[in-house]
Amino acid sequence: MVVLPFSCGVCCRHGQIRRPATAPVSTGVEQNRIRLAARAAFRPPAVPARLPPPAAPHKSVLETPPAWLHHRPMPSAKYNAACVKQRRIDRLHRCEPARTALLVVDMQHGFLDAGASLAVPKGRDIIPAIRRLIACCRAVGAPVVFTQFVYSTAVPCLRGDPFGLEHLPAPDGQPTGFGRPSGNCLVGPEAGRGAESADLVPELAPLPGELIVASHCYDKFLDTPLDLALxxxxxxHLIVTGVTTDICVNCTVLAAANRNYRVTVATDGVATLDDTIQASCLSIWERKFARLRTVGQLVTELKGEDAGGS
Structure with a gap:
């Protein structure tokens, strides 16, 4: 009888069966039986269907962990480290009047009025919250800066054709509205009027001497004096409010963060058309670009009534 080496790497590695030094050559049926027996003897370690939820950190680490931490399964030690990191972010972004400005983005008729081709209905809902924050900033001496999106046929950028046809001049006798040339936020001889006007809404009217930054772009820092003025x-430090969350506010938040401003977004002071998009923007900002706070929390912080932000 001829003898050849025989081994079962899988089973021997796990110590399930003893590896013989040699094994006799047998029929194909016998070899198949040996293989099946070896496979049956091997039982891989059980793998849990999902990781267990992380242990909650001690309250002294972070009273209110950011929402994004709850969507990432991670060991409790890593979870607590992330909370410590977030607490440091919160402390460094704390708003004090002497170094903080409030930015009110594009709260104008063309985006807020009923009947405007680009109306954001939820934008009107945030006016009271922004008014409260404006009043607080004025009371404590923090500058308030307003931005105003404008479109001009003298600057025929992509914000008009093809991405914003509503900003193009409305042809005489032609229907207007979403997806059609409507003169929305148009300035110049053919400026939009009424609901399509680029003017800021009167409820949030700037005071004499407060800066209004007109911009042809979604990023309010690009080709404007905003950075120099600040x-x-x-x-x-910047507090950002306005519309729309996913377009002009988003571009401005990212631009400010990339210019090394410490940005806080008032979560109940920004609005867009879709709740899912709103939540996605807030989640993205909180991870790498900005701190999130409600208007009530910011008012308390600016007035110094929050026990030092601990």
Missing amino acids: RSRGIT
């Missing part, structure tokens, strides 16, 4: 006043 740095000239020693501003390092």
